[in-house]
Amino acid sequence: MKIIATTSLSDYMDDDFNAFLADSGLQYIPRQNRSLPLLQDEYQVEGIVVWYKGGPVLFIGEQKFFFHPNMAKNRISLYRKSGVIDPLIVACGIKPGDLFLDCTLGLGADSIVAAYFSEGGRVTGVESSPIMAAIVKWGMKLYQHESPWLINAVHQIEVVNCDHYTYLSTLDDKSYDIVYFDPMFRKPLLKSQALAPLRVLANHDPITEESLQQACRVARKRVLIKEQISSGEFERLGIKKIVGSNNNKINFGIIDCTE
Ligand SMILES: C[S@@+](CC[C@H](N)C(=O)[O-])C[C@H]1O[C@@H](n2cnc3c(N)ncnc32)[C@H](O)[C@@H]1O
Numbered sequence: 059m060k061i062i063a064t065t066s067l068s069d070y071m072d073d074d075f076n077a078f079l080a081d082s083g084l085q086y087i088p089r090q091n092r093s094l095p096l097l098q099d100e101y102q103v104e105g106i107v108v109w110y111k112g113g114p115v116l117f118i119g120e121q122k123f124f125f126h127p128n129m130a131k132n133r134i135s136l137y138r139k140s141g142v143i144d145p146l147i148v149a150c151g152i153k154p155g156d157l158f159l160d161c162t163l164g165l166g167a168d169s170i171v172a173a174y175f176s177e178g179g180r181v182t183g184v185e186s187s188p189i190m191a192a193i194v195k196w197g198m199k200l201y202q203h204e205s206p207w208l209i210n211a212v213h214q215i216e217v218v219n220c221d222h223y224t225y226l227s228t229l230d231d232k233s234y235d236i237v238y239f240d241p242m243f244r245k246p247l248l249k250s251q252a253l254a255p256l257r258v259l260a261n262h263d264p265i266t267e268e269s270l271q272q273a274c275r276v277a278r279k280r281v282l283i284k285e286q287i288s289s290g291e292f293e294r295l296g297i298k299k300i301v302g303s304n305n306n307k308i309n310f311g312i313i314d315c316t317e
Contacts, residue, residue: 059259061105061116061189064089064097074200075109082107082192105189113197116189116255123190123255125197130170131208138207146238147175149301149310150282155179156235159276161222161269164256166194166215168240168284174211181215182234184222186261191219221261226272232315237273239265240284244291270295274315281313 063084065071079086084107087097094106094117105118115124136142146168152158156179158172163183173181185191195217203209218225222239242262265283273281285291285308292300292311302309 059105059118059189060103061107062087062097062101062103063107063109063114065109067091070109070111074196078109078114078192078196081195082188084192107189107193111200112202113200114193116193116259118255118258121255121258123193123259125165125194125201127167127170127201127203127208127212129165130167130174130211131205133167133171134174134208134211144171144175145302145310146171146282146284149312150236150238150280152176152179152236156279157233158182159226159229159234159237160184160240161226161238161273162240163191163194163217164240164260166198166212166217168238169215170208170211172236172238173214174207177210179214179235182218183215184218184220184225186219186221187259188219190256190259191217195219223266223269223272226269226276229272229276231275232278234276235279236282237277237280238282238284239269239273241265241291243286244289245286264291265295267295270313274313277313277315279315281315283311284308285311 064087097106105116107114107116113125115122133144152172152175154177156176158176158181160169160183163185166183169181169183198212198215201212242260287309297311299312300309
């Protein structure tokens with residue numbers, strides 16, 4: 059997909075934008091008061107990243123893609139208000155100080171929840187789509203909110219643009235406590251409009267046995283995979299321990315690495 063970057067209409071340019079351009083490798087086109095459809099036409103591109111003070115936004119036609127931690131915020135708030143622990147946290151058994159490797163970062167909601175519960179630890183989020191990694195990395199970096207607990211969790215995440223197999227191969231044995239995979243579902247659960255840009259940009263490949271082997275080498279405590287029980291992925295990957303209720307379509311496959 060051909061994508062360019064520009065500023066908002068007020069031509070707001072700063073050091074962060076320059077760093078984002080260097081990081082993403084996107085071509086910068088001065089806005090010069092032009093509308094996005096005009097720029098799209100003129101430069102024959104499918105997407106335009108617009109730089110705002112709060113972080114980059116990718117426009118693809120009518121759709122927008124940008125970092126927002128809303129789902130993670132709701133999940134953490136539920137714990138803070140009612141003591142309900144998020145199913146991901148129950149399944150992975152993360153503790154304060156743990157190192158969590160998210161091999162499928164996406165919009166980073168699971169990483170943020172893991173960061174909140176691993177206070178004092180470290181969360182690394184690996185994303186193979188270069189444009190998604192750049193938007194989420196810079197969206198996280200510039201994210202501000204009135205709640206320090208949310209900002210701390212978001213800013214605790216290190217974003218890496220890499221295929222997870224390649225990244226895992228570079229890591230030492232037992233260098234993370236938990237290694238996590240949440241691949242794109244074989245059949246999407248929701249036809250949500252909000253997730254439409256993510257579906258276009260994301261890597262839809264299934265988890266490979268080689269990646270799973272690497273994950274088991276790298277994890278000290280657990281490897282976790284989120285999947286739909288009906289997908290057949292747990293059987294294909296030989297995962298026997300599965301948690302989640304029958305009426306919940308999403309389940310976690312767990313490989314215990316301490317045994
Ligand atoms: C379902 S989304 C993850 C959602 C994420 N857990 C969240 O809470 O926002 C899956 C993401 O993993 C990425 N992905 C898929 N295969 C990958 C791979 N081999 N290496 C790195 N990232 C990958 C996709 O591009 C997509 O962004």
